Amino acid sequence: MFLALGVPAPDAGASVSPPVLEDRYSTTQAPGPLATTNAAVLEHTLGQARGLAALARLAVADDEGIAQAARARLRARGPEGLRAFERAHEPALTAALDALLAAAEAPMDRRDPAGLRDPARARLLDALDQLCGQRDCLASRLYWHTDLDEAVRTSRREGKPVLSLRLLGDLRDELSCANSRFFRALLYPDPAVRALLRDRFVLHWSSERPAPKITIDLGDGRQVVTTITGNSAHFVLDAAGRPVDVVPGLHAPAEFLAALQRAEALARRTAILAGPALRDALAAHHEARARDLDASFALMVGSAGRRPLPRGARPGPDLPRAGQAAPLAIGKMDVEAPLLRAIGEPVDPLTSRYDRIAELAAPAIVLSRASLGLLRTQQWRSGDAVRDAADLTATLDGLRRTLALDTLRNEQEIHREIHEWWARGADAPRDLSTLVRRVYDDLFLTPARDPWLGLADPKTYGGLVGGGRRTHAHL
Template sequence: MQIRGALWTTMALFLSLGAPVSASASDLPPVLEDIIGRSLGLAQLAQLALANDDAAAQAARLRLRAAGPEGLRAFERAHEAALTAAYDAVLAAAEAPQDRRDPAGLADPARARLLAALDTVCGQRDCLLSRLYWHTDLDEAVRTARREGKPVLSLRLLGDLRDELSCANSRFFRALLYPDPAVRALLRDRFVLHWASERAAPKITIDLGDGRQVVTTITGNSAHFVLDAGGRPVDVVPGLYAPAEFVAALQRAEDLARRTAVLAGDDLRDALADHHEARVRALDESFKSQAITAGQRVSPPPRAARPGALEPRAGQAAPLAISKMAVEAPLLGATGEPVDRVAERWERIADVTAPSIALSRASLGLVRTQQWRSGDTSRDAADRSAAIVALRRTLALDTLRNEQEIHREIHGWWARGATAPADLQSLVRRVYDELFMTPARDPWLGLADPTSYGGLVGGGRRSQAHL
């Protein structure tokens, strides 16, 4: 198509008004009839999604997204060669020379435009590595699940999965989990995907006073909620796991969701109780084996102290997500929030399990493209190697604690004699209130401590009208 200027804008306006993708010629503005004939199909929208006119391109991207996974497939078909080249470039970036500033060519304007369009259609940042379609309307996700006979995987996070500065755990999901081939295949083929934001992701900016800044998020956690095809919750996979363990947890939850989808009443409660009680027993055996391998005494795993009626502090919540704590702990300290230590027994077991954690080439390539560089090639290479070793260790700690501590408590909610929330929103609220220690009732997310004095009016906390 060689259409420019006002014509693109007219087409963008027409598309944004919500006309059907297969509108007939009589529905189109006359100026468009001779150009697109009797219909504007997904293939044409996929081409239009990369138009030089931003308004037209964005309108086409949104129409593709509204078409669901088929819209994503249409975009993939139209731009498969360019997407494959971009993906291969990220894989190659894992071994690229350390002095290359843009090893995957992601700053190239044409490639950046391609990936921005893909992210819009997917509903997820960094979608190149996963090609996953995420619903943001839960009702639509459940309708799709019923139609396809699949469970729903509903991700709850702080912030927006389409933004770079969504919460740290969701960024790790995009970088370390979703690009993994086994994770990607399982999510794409076996689940209907949905995400929703629990609240905005708190951001912190350190201004060094000379034009340099460090900008990141702070505190918060994420979880994947597994629902049967009718939208009823059956399990929660809390926080970050290593890819292989994440696949195993989701496979168990998928099997449970499929087995219980046709049950109701006492039959459903008994089936859920049987599964979750069996998982607690399996976790007991697993922890004993891990403890023996690490040379630890065989005794129940350590549990995090819960704040009870008091408002939880951000420093108490931080160790519940080890990988993001590695980034956030110094920043929490700067705000006057001391960070609780991780139990030594967890650390010793993680030291044994960390070397076996496998990260995909896609993940390693993305890490390489995002790595901060000093400009000293040898130093940057050493820093990158150290970062990957540390990342594997924090992944091992996260996996261990999330499964043995947090997931264990969730299993207990469904056990006989316990009361598990029957609806998704109640379950989400309980996870965030009781397990992640970030209750909705605290607008400051544990970052405003009236017992800590820092020489600043109001402790440096301010409220501004948000339009």
């Protein structure tokens, strides 16, 4: 068995690409935009398209060059281009969504209940994802800016706050960091979350750094490819582009919705303020939220019949290890901890501070039908329908528990510390870049100054040259 880490080099602009696994879009991939269409024919074809509706039809053309060029032009028109595509393909998109929703109750066999391997549907969903700027966009239909300045300009024009997602990797890729994959599957498809994001925010995402990938090669043609380490957060900015709050990590859908609603109200309330008035308003809000969290935690502890445990101590000034960062995102830790241990990286044990509370909260977590359908289409299956159905039940039970744990940890520890930054006034970050850096350095334990993300320990010997770490050039 061979195990390889795709960790970017210190000055690399992208991570080492893993081998391509079976992908729902593989039937429509082509060598390049102009592989089957020369530039003159392409320009003539697009020149004949009158309006966005015509471009929307060309976006699913069999000719990959024409399709990609049409998608690029629609994407450049922003949400208007996305809406034109939706109007042009509404019957097909509705059928695809209905199939995804039906997959939530489909048998656990090797069939493709959502029809994702159908070439025409794959081409349609590929185009939709490119226009949204997000993979698996069918259920959410959200438009994500990738230019922060453009997002802020839109925010000012529309009078909406900006929700800026920071992640490892690319939100359009299957192998973006684990938490961003959970966002796409569990949060954005939720009807209430989707409506709030679409109607009340201008959406933006940015990659902090490439997502490290790990490949386990079983030596017989079979591979396991996944990401390892990293965390994500949603930063809320007012219409002037000033940060007012952060929703760190993964939350259960209802708690994520509530956190965004509070942050949106704060952003709108403080948008007209500046100077000391703004600092005082932010400090008052975050101080009140810290008190509310303490009070709610006391009630939860009482209901669970447990005495409060002290909050975990932060690591010292040395570069944190990947095994220290892993427990900060419990959902992805379930996937990553065995892999970290396999490469000799010890993982800090989880505190039992929230276990009993999470056990009580987990059964009440509601996942949307769209999320359940997407989860079923992605779930690995052995081919034994009875076993796979039992595995799915266990998966959902475990997922609800980790969502409950993640929500508690993120709110009671990470978000509470962020509230304290603003409550102390002078300690509050004054701009977005400083805030992002501080969240990743101090709270997520993945500082930018460590190019290896805690995965290269010079104090550990493994019998390999350079500890098995390699640096590759990226063109």
